[in-house]
Amino acid sequence: MSVITIERQILEKNDEIARANRERFERSGIFAINLVSAPGSGKTRILEQCLERLKSRIRICVIEGDVQTDLDAQRVARYDVPVVQIVTRGGCHLEARLVQDALTRLDLAGVQLLVIENVGNLVCPANYDLGEAKKVVVVSTTEGADKPLKYPTMFRNASVLLINKIDLLPYVDCDLSALRENALKINPDLEIFPLSARTGDGMDAWCNWLVEKSVTRR
Amino acid sequence: MSVITIERQILEKNDEIARANRERFERSGIFAINLVSAPGSGKTRILEQCLERLKSRIRICVIEGDVQTDLDAQRVARYDVPVVQIVTRGGCHLEARLVQDALTRLDLAGVQLLVIENVGNLVCPANYDLGEAKKVVVVSTTEGADKPLKYPTMFRNASVLLINKIDLLPYVDCDLSALRENALKINPDLEIFPLSARTGDGMDAWCNWLVEKSVTRR
Numbered sequence: 001m002s003v004i005t006i007e008r009q010i011l012e013k014n015d016e017i018a019r020a021n022r023e024r025f026e027r028s029g030i031f032a033i034n035l036v037s038a039p040g041s042g043k044t045r046i047l048e049q050c051l052e053r054l055k056s057r058i059r060i061c062v063i064e065g066d067v068q069t070d071l072d073a074q075r076v077a078r079y080d081v082p083v084v085q086i087v088t089r090g091g092c093h094l095e096a097r098l099v100q101d102a103l104t105r106l107d108l109a110g111v112q113l114l115v116i117e118n119v120g121n122l123v124c125p126a127n128y129d130l131g132e133a134k135k136v137v138v139v140s141t142t143e144g145a146d147k148p149l150k151y152p153t154m155f156r157n158a159s160v161l162l163i164n165k166i167d168l169l170p171y172v173d174c175d176l177s178a179l180r181e182n183a184l185k186i187n188p189d190l191e192i193f194p195l196s197a198r199t200g201d202g203m204d205a206w207c208n209w210l211v212e213k214s215v216t217r218r
Numbered sequence: 219m220s221v222i223t224i225e226r227q228i229l230e231k232n233d234e235i236a237r238a239n240r241e242r243f244e245r246s247g248i249f250a251i252n253l254v255s256a257p258g259s260g261k262t263r264i265l266e267q268c269l270e271r272l273k274s275r276i277r278i279c280v281i282e283g284d285v286q287t288d289l290d291a292q293r294v295a296r297y298d299v300p301v302v303q304i305v306t307r308g309g310c311h312l313e314a315r316l317v318q319d320a321l322t323r324l325d326l327a328g329v330q331l332l333v334i335e336n337v338g339n340l341v342c343p344a345n346y347d348l349g350e351a352k353k354v355v356v357v358s359t360t361e362g363a364d365k366p367l368k369y370p371t372m373f374r375n376a377s378v379l380l381i382n383k384i385d386l387l388p389y390v391d392c393d394l395s396a397l398r399e400n401a402l403k404i405n406p407d408l409e410i411f412p413l414s415a416r417t418g419d420g421m422d423a424w425c426n427w428l429v430e431k432s433v434t435r436r
Contacts, residue, residue: 006224038257039340039369040361067341069367090371092310092341120368121341122257123285123310142360142383143258149287150338151257153308165360171389173416198391 014128017096021103021131025114031214032114034094034130036154037138038147039120042164044072045197046138046206047115051079053207058112058214063102065094065119072117082106093125094118112214126153133213134158140165142172145179148186155186160193162206167196232346235314239321239349243332249432250332252312252348254372255356256365257338260382262290263415264356264424265333269297271425276330276432281320283312283337290335300324311343312336330432344371351431352376358383360390363397366404373404378411380424385414 025032035043047062054060061082064073073085084102086094099116108114116132118125137158139147142165148155155161161183169176176194183190193209195202243250253261265280272278279300282291291303302320304312317334326332334350336343355376357365360383366373373379379401387394394412401408411427413420 038338039365040256040358041258066368068370069364071364071368090341092339119341120256121310121339123308123337123339124342140258140360142358142386146287146289147257150284150289152286168360168386168389171386 011127014096017100018129018131021096021099022133024103025131025133028108028111030108030111030114031210032116032130032132033210034116034118034125034132034135035138036118036122036125036135036158037120038122038143041120041138041140041143042197043117043120043138044075046162046164046195046203047117048075048079049197049200049203050115050207050210051076051081053203054113054211055079055081058211059110060113060115061106061108061111063099063106063114063116065098065117067091067119088119092119092121092123093128094130095128096130099130113210122147122151122154126151126157134160136160136162138162138164139179141168141174141176141179143174145175145182148179148183152186155183155190158187158190160209161190163192163194164197166194166201167199229345232314235318236347236349239314239317240351242321243349243351246326246329248326248329248332249428250334250348250350251428252334252336252343252350252353253356254336254340254343254353254376255338256340256361259338259356259358259361260415261335261338261356262293264380264382264413264421265335266293266297267415267418267421268333268425268428269294269299271421272331272429273297273299276429277328278331278333279324279326279329281317281324281332281334283316283335285309285337306337310337310339310341311346312348313346314348317348331428340365340369340372344369344375352378354378354380356380356382357397359386359392359394359397361392363393363400366397366401370404373401373408376405376408378409378427381410381412382415384412384419385417
């Protein structure tokens with residue numbers, strides 16, 4: 001039995017559980033997103049800004065994925081939304097089974113939006129469907145315009161691209177239009193939202209998109 | 219045969235080839251570093267600054283690792299140093315065997331410093347020894363002070379920490395002393411160099427360290 005065969009079996013098993021998660025979300029009218037990026041792109045900061053703006057408008061819960069620590073779950077818990085932390089203890093991505101387990105610890109009644117924040121990794125989470133409606137990839141302006149070309153699978157499998165830290169554009173050598181262009185070269189269907197979780201710039205457009213998707217689903 | 223057993227076999231096989239690489243470097247008087255970080259932390263930019271400063275002082279060659287594209291090798295080649303690009307085609311880390319293969323395409327006669335730039339990933343490359351003398355981890359100020367706590371294996375296995383993008387400190391919410399403290403909590407032996415590959419600030423101290431290590435080795 002080769003390693004490649006085992007990898008395929010792992011992915012097939014993952015896809016099977018992801019399908020079950022997806023059916024559950026659809027049955028319950030939950031819009032689920034899988035938030036992915038490199039470490040430090042600002043996934044948690046963006047999420048905090050969304051919770052600040054949306055927690056009185058729609059019912060949200062959060063699953064946090066991290067290699068170690070529950071620091072992110074602590075940050076999210078301050079906004080009084082239900083949150084479960086998955087610590088992978090070295091694992092480089094979330095899997096559908098981990099999300100399935102986490103769901104047993106959440107009361108999903110009435111929930112409209114589930115945000116699953118994945119492990120900070122632009123490679124491995126790309127191939128693991130969690131059952132989400134949309135994969136949302138974050139890239140920050142400090143990372144450079146070439147990232148979609150260098151990590152294409154993630155950008156190909158995502159539906160939405162959030163370009164974070166636009167407040168830093170005057171201080172970094174990032175060509176925003178080249179970044180857009182490179183992303184659309186890999187995936188012409190990407191919806192793109194430039195924003196800054198620090199200043200709040202662009203956050204309203206992204207939050208409105210989330211509300212629209214979460215409400216029309218019910 | 220379980221997946222865990224196979225993983226252990228892969229790591230054991232990797233360590234065996236890494237040992238052979240290491241012996242080869244030591245026999246030839248080559249100081250080899252394994253440069254690791256999240257995507258977009260500035261590994262290639264730091265390397266370009268080093269080449270600019272060091273190529274007339276010591277003999278350097280480079281192995282570039284990327285998931286896709288040879289963009290980084292093109293950048294390095296401009297400095298007239300021998301460079302080999304490894305494209306992992308989806309693979310999330312370099313392995314000792316890939317480095318061993320790359321070495322067959324390099325003329326190592328007289329080489330004093332070999333820089334192996336790993337795939338941008340703060341998780342998976344942590345466990346794969348390539349035969350380097352030192353693992354050098356880069357974190358940028360834009361990524362936040364919590365990264366050593368959230369990705370501890372990489373910081374535990376590294377000997378040197380480069381804190382890049384210190385020019386952005388006035389514009390980001392990164393507490394430099396907290397970042398240092400978190401890194402030293404995980405690994406008290408880390409040598410730390412704060413620098414900016416953009417402005418050149420701090421680059422001399424880091425380059426002098428590289429020269430010292432590369433020259434004393436011969």
